[in-house]
Amino acid sequence: MKKYMNILFIVFLCSILIMVIFGDERTKTQSVEDLGISVGVGMGINKNSEGNIIYRVSTTANEYKEDGSVETLLGSGIGSTIGKTRENRQKKTGKEFFLGLSKIYIVDEEYAKYGIRALADVNFKNTVVNDNAFLVVCKGRHEDYLNYTSPGYDNSAEYISDMIKNSVNYNFFKENYMFKNVYLSMDAEGKNIVSPYIEIMEDGIKIKGMAVFKKDKLAVILDMNDTKTMNMLRxxxxxxxxxxxxxxxxxxxxxxxxxxxxxxxxxxxxxxxxxxxxxxxxxxxxxxxxxxxxxxxxxxxxxxxxxxxxxxxxxxxxxxxxxxxxxxxxxxxxxxxxxxxxxxxxxxxxxxxxxxxxxxxxxxxxxxxxxxx
The missing domain is CATH 3.30.300.210 (Nutrient germinant receptor protein C, domain 3)
Incomplete structure (x- = not known):
């Protein structure tokens, strides 16, 4: 019996070795130096002269060098659909883009009022998207937040993510402002999406209140006093x-x-x-x-x-x-x-x-x- 098990083990090792040496491209791993790994995504819209919507999508990505250093780059794309923004962005990016490790989605207030259903749909269909990434609504344009320099952080996306994560210690916040809650709440009867509302102040980026949606559209922005009370009751x-x-x-x-x-x-x-x-x-x-x-x-x-x-x-x-x-x-x-x-x-x-x-x-x-x- 023992001899039989040893033979099976040797066959298994040989099979693995053959797959590694002679496997096709699908079985080969990709080097991290060949990827731009997203840590934050921003969404906004522009309206052209005809009144049509043009999407703006920005990504903060870490690129890892062979010497061990990390460079953070901001890539952007525009298009009449969210999918087309990826095409546009890739034309200006030297490395393949990987979306699966994003920590934060920053949505312009104007886009939130227009409706975030398209964003929810494209992310739900993408199996590699991090559903535990936080969703926040920002005053102004998301590019200003992704370009912001936060002391002690390689990029502002990680700082904003940590700020939301640690907000649970005060002001009665709860750590449920993740993108997966958009899927669960957007069309659920009697439920709604809530998201922290952030603004760039003189002393840095701060949580200024809460954004509350009706279905997929921004309905109310609460100040911090009403935010604290709503959180206690909600x-x-x-x-x-x-x-x-x-x-x-x-x-x-x-x-x-x-x-x-x-x-x-x-x-x-x-x-x-x-x-x-x-x-x-x-x-x-x-x-x-x-x-x-x-x-x-x-x-x-x-x-x-x-x-x-x-x-x-x-x-x-x-x-x-x-x-x-x-x-x-x-x-x-x-x-x-x-x-x-x-x-x-x-x-x-x-x-x-x-x-x-x-x-x-x-x-x-x-x-x-x-x-x-």
């Missing part, structure tokens, strides 16, 4: 900092993890949504509630005050969502369809805007630091 198990401040000397910072539960009720044709928020965390800095470390009554007073403030924040946001934005920013329609059935044919943006939405908030302090000094 997401579950996210982290952020909340502050009560009377003046520059009297304030308290509270780092919390939020848990969210939504209850949906239907009476006739009217929907009611009850959102329960449970915040639990620690005091980061306290210049307002003296004696919190030793007096449970002071801690309880802070918890009540913070719960009241968060509830006011949420109610203010819900008023703007229903009357100003008129978009189901919290995906409450998704909750309703899960309970009462799909394929209703209703416009959930309109239904939610006319629904009763109530918020309950509980705040818990589990740590107050080492005490007062």
């Amino acid at each position: 997401e579950n198990k996210v982290n952020g900092i909340l502050t009560i401040q009377k003046n520059s000397k009297e304030y308290v910072n509270y780092s919390a993890k939020s848990k969210r539960k939504i209850i949906c009720k239907k009476t006739g044709g009217k929907y009611t949504f009850i959102i329960d928020l449970d915040l639990k965390g620690e005091i980061v800095n306290n210049e307002l509630y003296k004696g919190m470390a030793t007096n449970l009554g002071v801690t309880k007073r802070f918890e009540d005050d913070m719960a009241k403030q968060v509830k006011e924040m949420c109610n203010g946001f819900l008023g703007r969502m229903k009357n100003k934005y008129k978009v189901d920013l919290l995906q409450l329609g998704w909750v309703a369809t899960a309970k009462y059935g799909r394929d209703t044919g209703v416009d959930w943006n309109e239904v939610v805007s006319n629904s009763d939405i109530k918020v309950n908030v509980k705040v818990h302090v589990d740590k107050v630091g080492r005490g007062q000094y």
Whole structure:
């Protein structure tokens, strides 16, 4: 038996050796020095004199040299379709382009308003595309962001990707702004696409808010205040900092993890949504509630005050969502369809805007630091 296994092993090794030596081009690997490996992609549009759309696609690619060094180059292409932009770009590129390792897709605000369905379609059909790459919407032109120099990074695409990845530590962001969520949310009943909105400021590229889509088209851009509140109400198990401040000397910072539960009720044709928020965390800095470390009554007073403030924040946001934005920013329609059935044919943006939405908030302090000094 052992002799038989040894013969099989020798035959297997010989087969592999023959394939490596005499295999055709399809079995041979390609050297990394022959490739331009994409780390970031930008999308934008221009309108010609006839009103037709011309696509602009830019790629930040790393090219690896034989001496071990890396050069980052920005390639661009234009065309009447996204596919034609690849043809145009390859005419100006010396190496074969590989798209599978892109970390970020940066979409111009103008293109997001026009609709990103073509981008989603071409990426979904490409089996080598990285579906875990982040999608962001930018103010202005994406080329300015891909050309931006970020200290400590070889290219700005990697910096923006890291910025989005680490945003989960504050402002109640959640790491679900990846391209795969575009496929899952774009045409799903009661769901929508959300994406960080970035801008180049005097001190660098920053997240300035959130872009929210209706289907494939940009509908709303939220500032950071509404973004933080939306994230608390929309997401579950996210982290952020909340502050009560009377003046520059009297304030308290509270780092919390939020848990969210939504209850949906239907009476006739009217929907009611009850959102329960449970915040639990620690005091980061306290210049307002003296004696919190030793007096449970002071801690309880802070918890009540913070719960009241968060509830006011949420109610203010819900008023703007229903009357100003008129978009189901919290995906409450998704909750309703899960309970009462799909394929209703209703416009959930309109239904939610006319629904009763109530918020309950509980705040818990589990740590107050080492005490007062």
